[in-house]
Amino acid sequence: MKVDWNVFWPKLADATGQTVYMVLVTLLLSSALGLVFGLLLYATRKGNLLQNRAVFSLLNLLINLVRPVPFIIAIVAMAPLTRAVTGSMIGTEAAIFPMVVVATFGVARIVENNLVAVEPGVIEAARAMGAGPVRIILTVLVPEALGPLILGLTFILVALIDFSAVAGTVGGGGVGNLAMTYGYLRFDTSVMVVTVAVLIALVQIAQLTGNLLARKVLRR
Amino acid sequence: MIELVEVSKEYGDFRALDRVSLTVPDGGIFGVIGHSGAGKSTLLRLINQLERPTGGSVRLNGTELTGLSERQLRAHRREIGMVFQQFNLFRSRTVLGNVAYPLGLAGLPRPVVRQRALEALEFVGLGEYAKRHPEQLSGGQRQRVGIARALANSPKVLLSDEATSALDPETTLEVLDLFRRINTELGVTIVLITHEMDVLRRICDRVAVLDSGRLVETGDAYRVFARPRHPTTAAFVRSVLPDRPAGATLERLRGRNSGRLLTVPFTHDGDLGRGLSRLLREHRLDFSLVHGGISEVGALPLGSLTIELHGEEADLTAFLAAWASRSEVPAA
Numbered sequence: 001m002k003v004d005w006n007v008f009w010p011k012l013a014d015a016t017g018q019t020v021y022m023v024l025v026t027l028l029l030s031s032a033l034g035l036v037f038g039l040l041l042y043a044t045r046k047g048n049l050l051q052n053r054a055v056f057s058l059l060n061l062l063i064n065l066v067r068p069v070p071f072i073i074a075i076v077a078m079a080p081l082t083r084a085v086t087g088s089m090i091g092t093e094a095a096i097f098p099m100v101v102v103a104t105f106g107v108a109r110i111v112e113n114n115l116v117a118v119e120p121g122v123i124e125a126a127r128a129m130g131a132g133p134v135r136i137i138l139t140v141l142v143p144e145a146l147g148p149l150i151l152g153l154t155f156i157l158v159a160l161i162d163f164s165a166v167a168g169t170v171g172g173g174g175v176g177n178l179a180m181t182y183g184y185l186r187f188d189t190s191v192m193v194v195t196v197a198v199l200i201a202l203v204q205i206a207q208l209t210g211n212l213l214a215r216k217v218l219r220r
Numbered sequence: 221m222i223e224l225v226e227v228s229k230e231y232g233d234f235r236a237l238d239r240v241s242l243t244v245p246d247g248g249i250f251g252v253i254g255h256s257g258a259g260k261s262t263l264l265r266l267i268n269q270l271e272r273p274t275g276g277s278v279r280l281n282g283t284e285l286t287g288l289s290e291r292q293l294r295a296h297r298r299e300i301g302m303v304f305q306q307f308n309l310f311r312s313r314t315v316l317g318n319v320a321y322p323l324g325l326a327g328l329p330r331p332v333v334r335q336r337a338l339e340a341l342e343f344v345g346l347g348e349y350a351k352r353h354p355e356q357l358s359g360g361q362r363q364r365v366g367i368a369r370a371l372a373n374s375p376k377v378l379l380s381d382e383a384t385s386a387l388d389p390e391t392t393l394e395v396l397d398l399f400r401r402i403n404t405e406l407g408v409t410i411v412l413i414t415h416e417m418d419v420l421r422r423i424c425d426r427v428a429v430l431d432s433g434r435l436v437e438t439g440d441a442y443r444v445f446a447r448p449r450h451p452t453t454a455a456f457v458r459s460v461l462p463d464r465p466a467g468a469t470l471e472r473l474r475g476r477n478s479g480r481l482l483t484v485p486f487t488h489d490g491d492l493g494r495g496l497s498r499l500l501r502e503h504r505l506d507f508s509l510v511h512g513g514i515s516e517v518g519a520l521p522l523g524s525l526t527i528e529l530h531g532e533e534a535d536l537t538a539f540l541a542a543w544a545s546r547s548e549v550p551a552a
Contacts, residue, residue: 121308128268129322129373130297132290139321143312217312219353 003182003191012178016198019174022092022167023160023202026099030160031153033100034107037063039137041108042115049123049133059108066105071166074102095172099163103156110152114145147218154210158203165199175199221246222267222377222411227276229262236262238433239276244426246376249403249410251420251441253456254430260413263430264379267411268300269293280377298326301370301408305382307362309354309369315341316350319368326373340368344398360391367398371406378402380412384419396423417460421445421517429453445517446487464524465511477510479528480536482543486512488520495546503539505531 037059043049044056069077078098079089086093118141126140142149165176175198183192222244229237237259244250254260265271266278269285278285280296288296309318320337328336341347344364354362363383370378380399384392400423402408414420420427420441428438429452436450445461448454464483465473473481484496500507507527514523529536 119306119308121304121306122310124270125302125304125308125310125369126321127270128297128300128302128379129325129369130294131325132294135325140310144310146312219355 003186003188008182008191011182012175012194012198015173015175015178015195016202018092018172019161019164019176019199019202022096022099022164022172022174023157026096026103026160026163027153027157029096029100030103030107030156033104034156035111037104037108038111038115039142041112042141043133043137045112049136063105063109066102067109069102071098071102071163074098075167075170090171092173095164095167095170095174099160099167102163103160106156106159107153110156111145111149114148114152115141117148118144147214150210150214150217154207154214157206157210161199161202161206175202221279221281222409223277223279224263224266225277225279227263227266227273227278229259229266229271230274235433237266237273240430240433240435241276242428242435242438244409244411246409247403247407248425249399249412249423251424251427252411252413252430253415253417253420253427254413255415257432258430259433260415260430261381264381264411264413267377267379268297268302298322298373299375300377300379301367301373301375302379303363303366303370303381303383305385307354307359307366307386309362309365311354313353314350315346315352315354315357315365318354318365319372322369322373337368337372340372341365343371344368358391359387360394363387363391363395364398367395367402371402371408374406376409378408378410380410382414383412385414385416392419393422399423417456421460421515425518429456442488442517442520442522446485446522461513461515461523465526469511473510473526477508477528479530480540481510481526481528482507482540483511483524483526486514486521486523486525488522496543499539499542499546500529503531503535503542505529505535505539 040055041059041063044052044059046053046056066074075098078101082094082097083089086097088094122140122144123136126136131140164172164174165179168174168177168180171177175195179192179195182188183195224240224242226239226241227237228235228239240263252260252263262271266273267280269278269288273286276286283296285293285296310321313321316334316337319340320333323333323336338347338350341350344367346361346364346368349357349361349365354365357365366383384395387395396419399410399412403410412419412424424441426439427441427444429436429444429450431450431452437444437448437453444453445457448457507529510526510528512523512525514521516522529539
């Protein structure tokens with residue numbers, strides 16, 4: 001059975017909009033939360049500004065527990081929690097919740113990794129000038145690591161586009177859902193090709209934007 | 221005045237500093253020299269308490285710093301500038317942004333911050349580079365930005381952690397001149413650590429020598445250079461001053477000159493010329509100058525000269541006895 005393109009194009013436009021919405025909302029929320037967790041993880045590490053073994057170990061464990069779980073399983077496992085938070089187990093909002101949770105821990109690790117790479121000398125210089133830990137984190141560490149942080153977030157953004165396709169299969173809507181229901185389940189190769197092309201285009205745009213921003217910050 | 225009293229610092233079993241006591245008077249340039257791992261860097265960081273000692277006392281103008289909390293220390297740190305071997309500039313900020321950073325910490329209003337940061341940049345001769353980024357500058361310029369940043373808050377003390385060690389010789393001299401200006405024009409006390417004796421020779425008025433965490437010698441720079449008391453100090457002095465000829469140099473001198481050789485020290489307070497010439501005349505001896513070198517420590521000359529003696533053997537012997545009795549220096 002072949003698709004009716006007159007019906008399909010508006011559907012594709014809607015789905016693309018949904019995907020962009022899901023991904024951007026998730027990116028925004030997970031970046032904010034992940035930044036906080038990542039900064040905490042970095043600062044509480046042994047020998048760092050707010051050294052605190054208990055907080056560090058807890059966060060570290062949490063991240064290592066969440067990150068290896070395949071996303072499709074995470075969605076299902078989190079379903080009761082998702083319903084408690086968003087009030088539903090299907091739909092776009094219900095898809096965003098598990099995406100945010102999983103992405104937050106990914107962002108946290110990326111933030112931590114990039115902060116570790118900041119030259120310890122500049123932190124020492126700030127301390128010598130009389131800056132306190134919070135001040136150093138916000139005015140030295142984050143700005144110094146901003147370039148690589150943007151590239152790291154771009155990586156997350158691309159992963160989120162992929163996540164959103166998976167979320168589509170549990171009723172999240174978006175291009176992924178379209179690809180599954182119209183393309184994969186109806187054996188319609190042309191629809192699959194079109195939807196995959198849209199996903200590729202989205203990834204390209206995300207990566208290009210990230211690279212551009214990072215280059216501007218790094219002045220390279 | 222900075223006073224360290226019996227200060228020790230241990231990292232686990234390793235003792236980086238072992239009961240070091242020293243006083244840095246106000247207004248001078250105080251140099252600490254030592255090989256890498258001697259504890260210089262730790263010593264410097266005790267002064268602004270970036271490192272906390274495991275024993276002893278650190279006082280800044282009478283205030284005991286060792287008991288203070290990080291929060292209490294911040295105010296004191298703002299009165300102590302610090303410059304680093306690797307400059308440690310913020311890459312995310314412009315040159316002006318770097319110099320303005322400590323002023324922002326002090327909570328000054330923006331126009332004042334900008335004004336004072338520009339003044340500090342002018343002082344180091346980089347006023348026109350305010351809008352550049354650190355990576356667009358040469359090593360020497362970056363260090364001058366680091367110095368401007370350390371001076372922006374008008375500190376009373378400037379700590380220098382091997383500030384010239386990553387620079388070429390010419391740039392090193394520029395930075396040392398800048399240090400001297402900071403000391404004389406702004407009245408800032410400078411404490412510097414280095415492994416290069418040449419840095420001490422050029423600008424320090426007092427020096428201290430660290431060896432394996434222990435302070436082995438301290439004193440007036442000229443005295444330490446002219447009459448080092450500890451073998452480590454003597455080895456450092458030899459690295460920059462043309463001392464008495466030894467080894468292959470001495471062999472070559474002997475090969476060229478068959479007569480008796482005598483090396484005489486040359487110090488600013490000695491009366492080498494007249495004393496020596498009178499003694500030579502009394503013993504009817506001539507001499508030729510065969511080796512030597514005179515350098516400056518601070519602004520004063522210091523070095524040694526080696527002469528070959530010509531005359532009767534008996535006169536020579538008598539002269540050498542007379543020379544030895546008036547000075548400690550034996551013939552080479």
